[in-house]
Amino acid sequence: MLFSSQSFLLLFLPVVLCIFYSLASVRIWRQLTLITASLVFYSSWNWKFVPILIILTLFNWLIVCQYGRTYRKIWLTFGITFNIAVLLFFKYTNFFAANIEQLFGIPHTTWQILLPLGISFFIFQKISYLIDLKRGATQVYKLIDFAEFVTFFPQLIAGPIVRHNEIIPQFEINPKNPFLWENIGKGLCFILIGLFKKVGIADSLAMTSNPLFDKALQGHALSCMESWIAAIAYSLQIFFDFSGYSDMAIGLALLFGLSLPFNFNAPYQAKSLQEFWHRWHMTLSRFLRDYLYIPMGGNRCEFIRQNSHLLATMLIAGLWHGANWTFVAWGGLHGLGLCLNHIKKNYFSFKMPRSISWLLTLLFLIFSWVLFRSENFSTAYQIWQSMLGFHVQGTYEIKHNLIFFTAIVIALTSPSSQTLIHTYVKPSKYIALPLGLIAAYFILLIGGRIPDAFIYFRF
Numbered sequence: 001m002l003f004s005s006q007s008f009l010l011l012f013l014p015v016v017l018c019i020f021y022s023l024a025s026v027r028i029w030r031q032l033t034l035i036t037a038s039l040v041f042y043s044s045w046n047w048k049f050v051p052i053l054i055i056l057t058l059f060n061w062l063i064v065c066q067y068g069r070t071y072r073k074i075w076l077t078f079g080i081t082f083n084i085a086v087l088l089f090f091k092y093t094n095f096f097a098a099n100i101e102q103l104f105g106i107p108h109t110t111w112q113i114l115l116p117l118g119i120s121f122f123i124f125q126k127i128s129y130l131i132d133l134k135r136g137a138t139q140v141y142k143l144i145d146f147a148e149f150v151t152f153f154p155q156l157i158a159g160p161i162v163r164h165n166e167i168i169p170q171f172e173i174n175p176k177n178p179f180l181w182e183n184i185g186k187g188l189c190f191i192l193i194g195l196f197k198k199v200g201i202a203d204s205l206a207m208t209s210n211p212l213f214d215k216a217l218q219g220h221a222l223s224c225m226e227s228w229i230a231a232i233a234y235s236l237q238i239f240f241d242f243s244g245y246s247d248m249a250i251g252l253a254l255l256f257g258l259s260l261p262f263n264f265n266a267p268y269q270a271k272s273l274q275e276f277w278h279r280w281h282m283t284l285s286r287f288l289r290d291y292l293y294i295p296m297g298g299n300r301c302e303f304i305r306q307n308s309h310l311l312a313t314m315l316i317a318g319l320w321h322g323a324n325w326t327f328v329a330w331g332g333l334h335g336l337g338l339c340l341n342h343i344k345k346n347y348f349s350f351k352m353p354r355s356i357s358w359l360l361t362l363l364f365l366i367f368s369w370v371l372f373r374s375e376n377f378s379t380a381y382q383i384w385q386s387m388l389g390f391h392v393q394g395t396y397e398i399k400h401n402l403i404f405f406t407a408i409v410i411a412l413t414s415p416s417s418q419t420l421i422h423t424y425v426k427p428s429k430y431i432a433l434p435l436g437l438i439a440a441y442f443i444l445l446i447g448g449r450i451p452d453a454f455i456y457f458r459f
Helices: 006-022 027-043 049-070 074-104 119-134 143-151 164-172 180-217 224-255 273-279 282-296 303-321 325-347 354-373 377-387 401-413 417-424 429-447
Strands: none
Touching: 006 027, 006 224, 006 429, 027 049, 027 143, 027 164, 049 074, 049 119, 049 143, 074 119, 119 143, 119 164, 119 282, 143 164, 180 224, 180 377, 180 401, 180 417, 180 429, 224 354, 224 377, 224 401, 224 417, 273 282, 273 325, 273 354, 282 303, 303 325, 325 354, 325 377, 354 377
């Protein structure tokens, strides 16, 4: 059940909201409502996912309780190790086995391991909580608080990666408060912007990028124009797809009186790769910084070690995205880019014009997204060759060209969703009516096409 599906928007969400607000005055009932709704939402993808989610939730809570009784950090270390092992098992077992087969010739038949949807996201949440406990920075929560924290359906499958201290304190606040209608109004605006990004832009861009990448995968050389259109279309698609999901997640949470952290801040307007990672998938960036890069030593050591830590962090970030060497290479490419960024800041005093810095950053991102999207290295290499003019020339008619160029303008000039809503959108009946009509249009548009899953669902 996708956020951008009619079944979710017209059935699941209204029913859950009605039940939630009829019980909202009693904390335990509104929490049980959200936990139950989250399990129903998760089971709509595959009911077999639900026992895994429940078992992991109970296991982690019991580990935390054991730590709370004994204050022995060995329990937390065990919990962190166990969570990492679970993620490695479900997501990477076949990947590692296949690579061992290639290296040592040991026969391997692919095991049918069920990959729970969103496991990378909700395991990262659990790990962050256990690490914070180990650092002595938090408390042991009640089971119902912990369960709502890790199962809350708006952020369950693809983030944002929410920290316990960002959301659990909000559970005690009755959503029927003076900010109720402001939260609902802003929440609906976020959902509408997310729908526009996903249904109006990303899904249309997929009709351009997917056939071209499929053509390259089948071994057919793209023309220079085709390759650039494929690369740019996918760069726009993944941005509007994932930021659209994040906007909808934030909006859905606001409908229930809860605030989630923002995940995007106009990333394609960044003037450097470092700035890009401060703007793109911001909750993942800070997770990697706080729980991986800084514990390695971060900036507290000599320059060479700093860069090696940075490179290692980005290689792991690449692998986190998927069990494929192309993702590892994509992470390594960004790691090298960030290292060059550090070298320039530390050893070269000249300042590049902002326009040139922005253009070089954007070109780097477009080229790197090709590797991220490609099924294998040969496909990426072939598209890169075409982009550099080494293959046949020719023209290509862009599908939905108005949407394609509109997406470029929005990505390069528009403020972030949160800036747009919190700064420029004021409550008004003159705004409500056209926005309602636009929302109705997108819901009707959804019914006329097969829903495309959000790209980050597979990570």
